[in-house]
Amino acid sequence: MKLRIPFLLLFISIIGFAQSITIDTAQIITPNRFNSQEGKSKPYVIMISTDGFRYDYAEKYNAQNLLKLSNSGIRAKAMIPGYPSITFPNHWSLITGLYPSHHGLVDNFFYDYKIGKGYAMNKKENAEDGSWYGGTPLWTLAEKQGIVSASLQWVGSASDAGGKRPTYYYPYHEKFKPEEKVNKVINWLKLPEDQRPHFIAMYFPEVDGAGHHFGPDSEETKNAVQIIDKAIGNLVKKVNDLGLKNVNFVFVSDHGMIKVDGGNPLEIPAVLFNKDRFDFYNSQTLVRVHVKNSDEVKSVFKELKANKTADNKVYLDKKLPKYLHFATRDDRYSRIGEILLIPKAPKVFLEKNQTTSVGKHGYDPKLVPEMKATFYAWGPEFKNNVVVDEFSNVNVYPLVAKILDLKLENEIDGKLKVLKQTLKK
Template sequence: MKRGIHFLLLLISFTVFAQQATVDTAQIVIPGRQNTIEAQSKPYVIMISTDGFRYDYAKKYNAENLLKFSNNGIQAKAMIPSYPSITFPNHWSLITGLYPAHHGLIDNFFYDYKRNETYAMSNKKNAEDGSWYGGTPLWGLAEKQGLVSASLMWVGSASDAGGIRPSYYYPYHEKFTPSEKVEKVVNWLKLSQDKRPHFISLYFPEVDGSGHHYGPDTKETENAVHLIDHAIGDLVQKVNDLGLKNVNFIFVSDHGMIKVDGGAPLEIPAVLFDKSRFDFYNSQTLLRIYVKNPAEIKSVYKELKAHKTEDYEVYLDKKLPRYLHFATRDDQYHRIGQILLIPKAPKIFLEKGKKTSVGKHGYNPKVVPEMKATFYAWGPEFKNNLVVDEFANINVYPVVAEILGLKIDQPIDGKLKVLKEILKEEK
């Protein structure tokens, strides 16, 4: 296993951002921030996301530390990602308690027709511009109420989304190893009581990278799971050694992973390449269509539906199943489009000449179980030895707010009652 971990550390990461030759790895500290006297006595929450950590990976690959900690705390049978089950929308749903159509990050890449601008997750300017992001992230909620926060690479944490950044954060890069990230979290918790963050969000991309490049059922992905499991074990031990009271850990992922049929992809209907009539946005597991002349929407929909194959479905956006919260009635930022082509797993849409990865995500998690994510939690605020049923990821937000004694100051989609049973006692 060690040989596999050492090999994995040498790999170029294949996930969310394209890396530049030189990257600024310096921490950014917002001056003048400190915990209120009341905040200094509050619990700590370390919220860890491992991108692409499918709901069954811990047992499938015997992640010893995660299984041990969650067996003594809380295990969810699975956590249901928001639709579409991709990285940016779901990390922002976890940290705001809102569905993607309500917070605005409806895809990793999209066009905003009101702004006349494109958002791309690989664009540093976009990623650090809080005007693209709706909702109040947990670090912003904490900071506004006098509780210091910190973030290591979480989606949106280098932006001023919600009006305020974490006290301590790093612009996104993939230069730090998992063990280096552990040390940075521990160093934050060594700060003086007035400066020490009580909410920390931490992000690991390695499992997602291996799942994309090699597939979910490979030795490389197993090695990536063990790499992160080792880092979690190291983090918990080093935090325990600090002797702090009431430190709580929440381990989540944004989505799962499935091996796709890249050898026989679906063809995008030829009519859509008429740029005078359409824009389309293809994440391969979801194809969104914007019809430039609204009068054509119904006729185009009927044409696409008449010529579709059995390998995908065609939806008017307003007719998408209500439980996905991704229809016209939900689209608060008007970014989704009016017609959706949804392939049936493991099929994907792929333009001619384009490449795909071995593993992908983005499908409806209610239909494709491989999309389901992970939720584990342990610490003094959580009950012991409790297994809970599947739940939507928007419900993590109010649990963290409850533990930290934060007042939620705007409407969210998540409900505390969904997960209240995992907490030991009422606040």
């Protein structure tokens, strides 16, 4: 089973999640959910993701609000996305504290051979089916411990992953403009105390879309950064006007962006087109190969490695570098594949008659710094004027859980000690 990514999805990593059917923009509310008496006194956390907001974009494009807010709070030199550095895996890592190989979303598109089904981020029946998603998302952790939560289109929040959806959520679509999303968050915070969410996750796709279409150095990407920066500034002002106590903001992104060499692509090795022997899954910055006859894995690997070029590497999955957490030893759901073909940035793998976008992501962030993401945080719980070193995005989860005083219910990859220094207490 070989997956061909639809043309439009090559331009915007998340756009494909919007359905071609009539879009219902209505909010979904889970009835009979209320903050516990203790929950009412907890801090608030608004966790904001701006897709594709590279670690240097705020300075590069003079995002004045974000620079001012982060300089008054916490600012990371960069945040390291999980591998592969793409949208769905990393949003789920941020919200569960697990590496992609541990929570099961190993790609935006993949196949699970144990259950005989494929996952595609642009299929509603997949995206809203919690059985695909491992781990306990923050909104579920909060709801189970008496804290009402809400999500504005964060990956997986329309599913029942972890056993409980947020009390308030919107299925994914792209009808809402940034300012509309800001107003919806404010409306949540205006609810009566027992109904008001103390954990809110929200998502902006605009910067990623511009980066894909026009590249990270384009005027369009600059404009998208400025639009989101304005929205964040307005959000903070409107929240402050509400007079609520202890509202904290965590601003993150899932990955960065680089301009790719689409005019001189790498070819998929011809042998892999034998459907009787192989399935391959090409995200252009990574080709994952499933060898149907396990006895052939080593011989095929040798053949592919013998024919590799200086612009790509071939790995047996079990030999992938440990720091990527994407090898056989990490693959809890057996969804990755046995052989990986990894292009050297800015090269991409293209099939015949296939095109690519101007900007892409998915590369190893250790080798390609343009893949690095953003982390800023500010509010009463955070120290002031602190810059922290680079860290893995799985460490955001225990930080937010600590602020909300949530007890972790399962083992995660993130460690509170990594970011505990950012908190006042």
